[in-house]
Amino acid sequence: MTRKVFYISDGTAITAEIFGHAVLSQFPVDFEQKTYPFIETLAKAEEVRNLINDSFITTGERPLIFHSIVNPEIRAIIYSSEGLDYDFLNTFVAPLEQQLGIKAEPKAHRTHSIANDSYNARIDAIHYAMDNDDGVTMKNLEEADVILIGVSRCGKTPSSLYLSMQFGIKAANYPFIAEDMEDLKLPPELKRYKKKLFGLTINPQRLQEIRQSRLADSKYASPRQCRMEVKEVEMLFKRERIPFINTTNSSVEEIATKILSKTGLERSMF
Template identity: 40%
Template sequence: MPAPTPVFFLAGGTGISAETLGNMMLQQFPTVTFVRRKIPFITSIDRARQVVLELDAAMTDSVTPLVFSTVSDQEIRAELQKTACAFIDLFGSHLDTVERVLHVNAAHDVGALHGVGDLRRYEARMKAVEFAMEHDDGQSLRNLENADLILVAPSRCGKTPTSMYLALQHGIKVANYPLVEEDFQTSDLPRPVRPYGAKCFGLLSTAARLSQVRGERRPGSRYAALSQCSYELRRAEALYRAHRIPSINSAAMSVEEIAAVIMQTLRLNGVG
């Protein structure tokens, strides 16, 4: 069996962008095993030199590590490119293209890459996170009129991670509402979200996947039984269809993919 390929994600900031973009590429190689490591906050030449030593130490005669970088500082980036590993620059060459098109030199500001440099966008994202936390799993029904989106789904279909991702990455205020037993006994939308049907989006799963996820939390329970999961998903799908609520099956989708579909379907732009 071939040795795993080391993968490094380098960044001048948190490394979220390097990880996201790099992993999008790695997903195209499902037969290859990767060992991933993120190295964030590379903000000096000295640190870059230390990182290059770490990268090159992972080289072997049979395996060449992959390095994905979103470092924006030109001097630091040039130092990192001295590695013997395969260096994929996710920032530099594309930034050069944008500079040529706009006829304006980039600021090379690390904070701006993640929205920190724009205080308005940053504050909007933090307020969205607070909103999502307050309205997670139906904990609060206050101010639903201020929600940009209301996720409706049976328990454990991915409402919480999707809500938090949309809030943190895009500044979208998301409330999520869990469908419970009494909701499955009627074709009406649950009373708290009934006035906001246009903001609702439904999540589904497969019965097998939902049973597996629930079983990790409550093994052997009726809650995790395949028959119960199948029943809830059928009733949820019928509810969405009756009220023309768009929905997707989240079983085999990443949170990034789920978020992208929701934003496109409901035409949500976000702030980031």
């Protein structure tokens, strides 16, 4: 029997999910996880409480609860359920109040909402990443915080998007393609913004797998082509002293945070 987990919030429930997922992923068991966002009324809270209690009756096991509910009346209804509440936010509020010498002023939707000052800048960064993906234009590089460069399918696009979405960073990206390889050099537009350039590379075998699943049995996906492109581009990075990382074993979060850490770019939080 897999243990039931309830993520509950009067907002998006994203914080509750991320926290619960981080804690539960340390346990080598499967969980049946369900998320209840926007529980903003007593009636909705009672519905969720009933689901929790039903689950307890059916399974004989208390469901685990991770909530980020700010309203005390709504919270009280969830507390009154048969679930086990791991109250990850409030556990730390009292010690922080004591340490900071001020009272917390919990308000709903304080994170993950447009109330955040930098929200518009973040949306601009997302549109910037979209509009300056894959070298489609070189006109807006002046605005870029960072310009990711590398061979096709080494992770530039997801990393650019993640940088914009999570951290509000304006990231353009530019691919080196097969035709560039014979005499590989930086285009003048990139040379002009050389300090913003950051290279991504990847193991040729992994690149080949990725390209194969996209365009099976093409020249583009051949082992020989992948090896050659990676070698040429890495030589360019070294020749031009462009910082770069290998993305083979890294997730988009890991690539993005490594780029920030190596470039010293500041993160915004939302």
